[in-house]
Amino acid sequence: MLWGLLRLDFQRDVRILAALEDRNIARVLGACCREEPYCVVMEYLEHGDLCQFLKTHITAEDAHSMPIGVKTLSFNCLIYMAAQIASGMRYLENLNFVHRDLATR
Missing domain, CATH: 3.30.200.20 (Phosphorylase Kinase; domain 1)
Incomplete structure (x- = not known):
């Protein structure tokens, strides 16, 4: 049952x-x-899941002490990504859904 x-x-x-x-x-x-x-x-998703994508990139500001060839994300890129996530959550909110577990895992 x-x-x-x-x-x-x-x-x-x-x-x-x-x-x-x-x-x-x-x-x-x-x-x-x-x-x-x-x-x-x-x-x-072209770049895989968000968690793996973030684990394989660092902020461009931290790249000065890293070896050449490390994948970086600019602050503006991170802000754009956060805005996309917020937009998706706003869509769910407009449908009266509560996403109780927003995480990248």
């Missing part, structure tokens, strides 16, 4: 995510909900 409820919750959540249409939120492309393991196929 518990697995059936979990499956229904999963299906509901996937339907909700699939209905979201904002350029700053990764889209759901498909899902497997009939048999385990349940899974969701998400849109491929």
Whole structure:
């Protein structure tokens, strides 16, 4: 019985995510909900997920003490990225969604 409820919750959540249409939120492309393991196929992001992207870059201001070839991000780029994240969260807020776990992990 518990697995059936979990499956229904999963299906509901996937339907909700699939209905979201904002350029700053990764889209759901498909899902497997009939048999385990349940899974969701998400849109491929050109630079990978945000967490890995940030882990492989440093701020341009810190680059002076790093070896040549290290990937850097300017302060303006970081501000632009933060604005995109805030825009995605504003979209969710306008739909009365509360994102309780905003993180890059």
